[in-house]
Amino acid sequence: MNKTILDLWVGLFVIAGIAALLFLALKVGSMNTVNTTDSYEVVARFENIGGLKSRAPVKSAGVVVGRVADIRFDNEAYEAAVTIRLDKRYAFPKDTTATIMTSGLLGEQYIGLEAGGDSQKLKDKDRILITQDAVVLENLIGQFLYGKAQEGAPQ
Amino acid sequence: MPMILDWGACVLRQAIENLGNRTLEGVWRIGYATRFFLAILLHSGTAFRRFGLTIREMYFSGVLSLIIILVSGLFVGMVLGLQGYETLQTYGSEEALGILVALSLVRELGPVVAALLFASRAGSAITAEIGLMKATEQLSAMEMMAVDPIARVVAPRFWAGVISMPLLAALFSATGIFGGYLVGVQLIGVDEGSFWSQMRSAVDFEQDILNGVIKSVVFGVAITAIALYEGYDAPPTAEGVSGATTRTVVASSLAVLALDFVLTAFMFRGLN
Structure with a gap:
């Protein structure tokens, strides 16, 4: 299977999407629920x-x-x-x-x-x-x- | 007089026959769509074994939708910033702008508007492509070569849509919040610290962000399934393909809005 320019774009897209999710999780939201263990x-x-x-x-x-x-x-x-x-x-x-x-x-x-x-x-x-x-x-x-x-x- | 009565009975009979025909047709289509959906799930092994096919489709439905998603997200966020500020300042709570922008984007606007854009940008393209493949007998040619078109053509497109949709919705929400920040903090001058800190204290990871992601996955399944079905079921004519494309956009937009109501009712009922 050859690597193509298409793979690069899709990779960039996936990385950007996951970065957006991380931004939402870390910067916008917070774990308000206190952990039950501690x-x-x-x-x-x-x-x-x-x-x-x-x-x-x-x-x-x-x-x-x-x-x-x-x-x-x-x-x-x-x-x-x-x-x-x-x-x-x-x-x-x-x-x-x-x-x-x-x-x-x-x-x-x-x-x-x-x-x-x-x-x-x-x-x-x-x-x-x-x-x-x-x-x-x-x-x-x-x-x-x-x-x-x-x-x-x-x- | 008997002539008129005869004619009336004839019209009535016609109307009842039409109604029955339509109902039957609807039930038949629902059954066929269910079987089609199950066939996609059954044949999705290929979509993961030959992941290159799925990646190719992710380029067409995900990467090429990026521009429209990012630009609309930015503008939706900017409008939310302006409108939210107008309303909130009458109550003297401009600092809550961050909460308003983030919650409305993460819970509702992000998944829903991204899904509507995805339906009209990628869903219509999927239907047109598959409908045209059917009209030009490429699908039958595949069957002749013992290649299952559902495994080779349909399933990779399905999984590409299902994977792309949550990523696009997250990007939409993130750019929207950035747009709200641009207008609220940079342009109007809401305090930056309280904008972010109030947002953080109000947005919960499980309740808000995770539920938004779940919503967008469900929308992705609905949109791509409808688009693929309409394309696969389209009459093999130019008219048929154009009609199927229209039906895809209408049906998947309605499905997104209806599903959104149902999901919201489940997720946010007992909340605060």
């Missing part, structure tokens, strides 16, 4: 998760340390059980607080972790005990209006 899971329970979604970031001090792996409704406690997958490199004390926060006024919701002072660290399948629910705007407005009405009412 991560551990903890569960946090919330009474209200607001608009939190699966795959939402988990941040501590503003740095992404993990992702929300799973959200399910616990029918016995009537609470939301949120499974958080954290990077193995980061260890948190047992009394860490998990709060559902919003980035910006209308941005996506994420879980913020605030480390406590316990000397024991969270392990795989542990539970985060101290949690703070999402702020629901409607409740906030309701409370505000209620407070205003109380103020105006004659004593």
Whole structure:
């Protein structure tokens, strides 16, 4: 089989195509999914998760340390059980607080972790005990209006 | 009066007969197309054993489509940059331009527009070539020499199209993102750092890029299969070949758009 000029062009085409794929994979996209091998899971329970979604970031001090792996409704406690997958490199004390926060006024919701002072660290399948629910705007407005009405009412 | 009734019955009968004929014809064509597709898959051993044949076809359907794919990708990306900026600046979030350009290209526009261009550039050429080979009895001549035309002519073209399509779609997306970068960052002045970093944080490799590649492979299969079938099935006349070429472009474009909807519904349903 002879090498022809055609082979050269097709080779160039294939190389350019693969380079484009690599560009997309490395420069445009990123492996957002944390590897299951170097991560551990903890569960946090919330009474209200607001608009939190699966795959939402988990941040501590503003740095992404993990992702929300799973959200399910616990029918016995009537609470939301949120499974958080954290990077193995980061260890948190047992009394860490998990709060559902919003980035910006209308941005996506994420879980913020605030480390406590316990000397024991969270392990795989542990539970985060101290949690703070999402702020629901409607409740906030309701409370505000209620407070205003109380103020105006004659004593 | 009975004359008119007779005439009416005659027209009605004709209409019903036509309908039945068309339905039967459609079913017959679907069956034949399925058998044809399976024959391609069965005979694709040749396309890989004599890979030179496939490479030759990749030159014609892939390399020669490069210019149109690259130029349209660049312009689509530039238009996305302009239009996206116009909309996003009303919400004060111009930095999200990178996300908009990258996600719309990688998820939808890259595979779909590249597939439509591929259908009209390469698909029509495949149909015309095979239809003409049939009209000039080259295919029958091959059969006379005990060379299976499906293995020698059809299968290499099929695999060449299936391999070329994802590469072309990736090139389309990449040049499109570059075009969006040119307009957004260089021309309008969106911050370069946040353009790329926001894009990176929003585009996921598995969910977005891999799904786009899967889409383009499916489109490649659909387009080349339709083009080859229409060429192989074309009536061996000048009129027949021209009709088959038109049908290829129409049918494969519709197939791409319909398949895109189905694939999108599967891939991005529960996502965020």
